[in-house]
Amino acid sequence: MTSRVALVTGGTGGIGTAICRRLASAGYKVATNYRSEDRARAWQAQMRSGGHDIALAKGDVSTYAEAEAMVRDVEQQLGPIDVLINNAGITRDGTFHKMTPDQWQEVINTNLNSVFNVTRPVIEGMRTRKWGRIVQISSINGQKGQYGQANYAAAKAGMHGFTISLAQENARFGITVNTVSPGYIGTDMVMAVPEDVRNKIIAQIPTGRLGDPDEIAYAVSFFLPDEAGWITGANLSANGGQYMGW
Ligand code: CAA
Secondary structure, three states, rough: OOEEEEEEEEOOOHHHHOOOOOOOOOOEEEEEEOHHHHHHHHHHHHHOOOOOOOEEEOOOOOOOOHHHHHHHHHHHHOOOOEEEEOOOOOOOOOHHHHHHHHHHHHHHHHHHHHHHHHHHHHHHHHHHHEEEEEEEEHHHHHHHHOOOOOHHHHHHHHHHHHHHHHHHHHHHHHHEEEEEEEEEOHHHHHHHHHHHHHHHHHHHOOOOEEEEEHHHHHHHHHHHOOOHOOOOOEEEEEEEOOOOOO
């Protein structure tokens, strides 16, 4: 069992919830951020009833000031952050020739600028303590592109560019930085894709099904223990075989 502190952004969402649960079960002291207090408290109570105690800190990760305040709040509640999972993300799908500036900016701010906003206040402490684990939750669509997702694919590809630069800068400090790229997982985000489109996508997945959030939480956990210290700058695909680029 570990007693390290982990911050999972977007922890109340589909994949985030599975990551929070898995880390809490492994002994991590886990926190996540929230924007809507009522929804987050209800989620926290549900997690507690399942035996998982997750701390909450208010903050929209798409703005630097809120993200920094959220990080400091987590440090106050649980102590220095050892593990950061940059998981928060949204979609605003649409073909590019119809995409509005808002659709572009909301996705870039929440999915990519958030990675700067949250990691920047966390990294100095990790460097001082000479240990850290940072994992970006990217996407298969950052690797292969997706019709209707120029904004999302740009942000998700950018997350891995961030990973491989940060990995180089921080390897000497005992900090590993890696990416997990999920395929289509059975979350609200994927269920919001129109059914006919979704069925066509599922038909392209060799496993013949959507992934389970726990299968992504498992992939994330692979990067966290001490014995994973040699693995940095990696991009781990967890997509049911839908994309096998290397
Ligand atoms: N390849 C080629 N053509 C495609 C296509 C594809 N993959 N997808 C749609 N089209 C075609 C349609 O057949 C249609 O053609 P016709 O007009 O000839 O009938 C045309 O594109 C529709 O284009 P529009 O500009 O009118 O598109 P729209 O405004 O109706 O929006 C869309 C379509 C939003 C892109 C919709 O197809 C969609 O939701 N696609 C799924 C996008 C997707 O995969 N999102 C993932 C969300 S989950 C997630 O992101 C998690 C993760 O990390 C995996």
